[in-house]
Amino acid sequence: MPNVLLADRFSAAPMVDVTTSLFRQLCRLMTKQAMLYTEMIAADAIVHGKLHLIDYDDVELPLTLQLGGNEPHKMAQAAREAERLGYSAVNINAGCPSDKVQQGAFGAVLMKDLPLLTAIYQEMQSAVSIPVTVKTRIGVDDLDSFDFTFSLVSTLYEAGVRHLILHARKAWLNGLSPKENRTVPPLDYPRVYALKSMFPDLYLTINGGITTIEQCEEQLTHVDGVMLGRALIDDPYLLASVDSRIFGVREQVKSRAECFAAAVELADKLCSQGIALHHFARHLLGFFAGIPGARAYRRYLSDNMTKLGADARVLEEAFALVRLPADGAESK
Numbered sequence: 008m009p010n011v012l013l014a015d016r017f018s019a020a021p022m023v024d025v026t027t028s029l030f031r032q033l034c035r036l037m038t039k040q041a042m043l044y045t046e047m048i049a050a051d052a053i054v055h056g057k058l059h060l061i062d063y064d065d066v067e068l069p070l071t072l073q074l075g076g077n078e079p080h081k082m083a084q085a086a087r088e089a090e091r092l093g094y095s096a097v098n099i100n101a102g103c104p105s106d107k108v109q110q111g112a113f114g115a116v117l118m119k120d121l122p123l124l125t126a127i128y129q130e131m132q133s134a135v136s137i138p139v140t141v142k143t144r145i146g147v148d149d150l151d152s153f154d155f156t157f158s159l160v161s162t163l164y165e166a167g168v169r170h171l172i173l174h175a176r177k178a179w180l181n182g183l184s185p186k187e188n189r190t191v192p193p194l195d196y197p198r199v200y201a202l203k204s205m206f207p208d209l210y211l212t213i214n215g216g217i218t219t220i221e222q223c224e225e226q227l228t229h230v231d232g233v234m235l236g237r238a239l240i241d242d243p244y245l246l247a248s249v250d251s252r253i254f255g256v257r258e259q260v261k262s263r264a265e266c267f268a269a270a271v272e273l274a275d276k277l278c279s280q281g282i283a284l285h286h287f288a289r290h291l292l293g294f295f296a297g298i299p300g301a302r303a304y305r306r307y308l309s310d311n312m313t314k315l316g317a318d319a320r321v322l323e324e325a326f327a328l329v330r331l332p333a334d335g336a337e338s339k
């Protein structure tokens with residue numbers, strides 16, 4: 008199957024202000040196999056030379072750059088930069104409903120202009136040899152019937168798209184905030200499964216509302232890939248089971264405490280490079296979710312990580328407030 012990377016079986020969703028390079032480096036302490044995504048980056052910014060926005064560390068690979076934009080030549084130019092810099096793939100954002108994105112007439116708006124979306128895809132894919140993929144939803148506003156989703160998928164398929172990420176709910180462009188657009192429109196997984204059976208050689212990744220490894224395993228009996236977003240903010244430790252459970256790597260799953268120790272080591276390295284602790288440590292606020300002491304840990308960390316001169320010791324002090332089960336049974 009062309010245009011498909013093994014890593015796409017499990018991916019960490021693109022999330023603005025979350026999936027920064029530092030977050031991705033944290034992810035890599037727990038999974039070597041999963042596909043990671045950048046935040047959405049405007050193609051315009053890349054074309055105007057703001058390449059610092061797409062800096063990454065080699066440990067983050069495999070890594071997909073998600074692009075926002077609606078001008079085929081700029082999207083293609085940005086894709087070329089991504090390929091030159093060594094990104095594994097580029098992804099077109101055709102699902103984001105935020106006001107800013109709507110004003111720029113890209114994101115979810117592109118679902119209303121399929122000729123433009125396919126023109127963007129085709130110009131990008133002819134500019135690069137890395138895969139160009141599309142992340143979208145099953146509908147937008149009143150365009151929410153099965154027939155609409157079918158025409159969206161078949162149009163993209165005919166244009167050459169071979170990896171599609173479907174957030175299994177529609178977007179409402181007027182009246183709902185981006186946050187509401189991730190909860191209010193109902194999820195419709197069966198629609199995504201139906202499309203997979205109609206397009207067997209389209210690599211289909213499902214996204215939306217998946218929160219556990221067990222759910223990932225179940226989803227993968229219907230589709231090719233799973234993509235998780237908010238669950239990784241709430242509990243990034245979920246990633247520690249991905250390589251063994253999703254990719255079949257024979258290895259002992261690292262305990263939460265072992266992963267946290269690796270994160271402290273990384274924090275130490277980053278601080279010695281002059282990076283303020285909180286840029287990294289904010290991604291660890293949910294690290295002990297559901298474990299006794301988690302609230303005290305979280306409070307201590309958020310109160311202290313932004314203080315002048317804060318370093319990795321703040322993480323160790325916060326960790327001292329957590330009461331992990333003695334036998335490592337917290338691994339899941």
Ligand SMILES: Cc1cc2nc3c(=O)[nH]c(=O)nc-3n(C[C@H](O)[C@H](O)[C@H](O)COP(=O)(O)O)c2cc1C
Pocket residue numbers: 020021022023024025046047073100102103142174189214215216217234235236237238
């Ligand atoms: C804080 C935040 C920022 C997001 N930013 C992006 C983005 O830049 N590009 C994108 O395609 N989706 C973005 N999303 C949507 C997620 O990629 C994902 O589609 C959505 O959260 C549903 O998946 P989940 O239920 O696993 O979280 C964002 C979601 C969140 C919570």
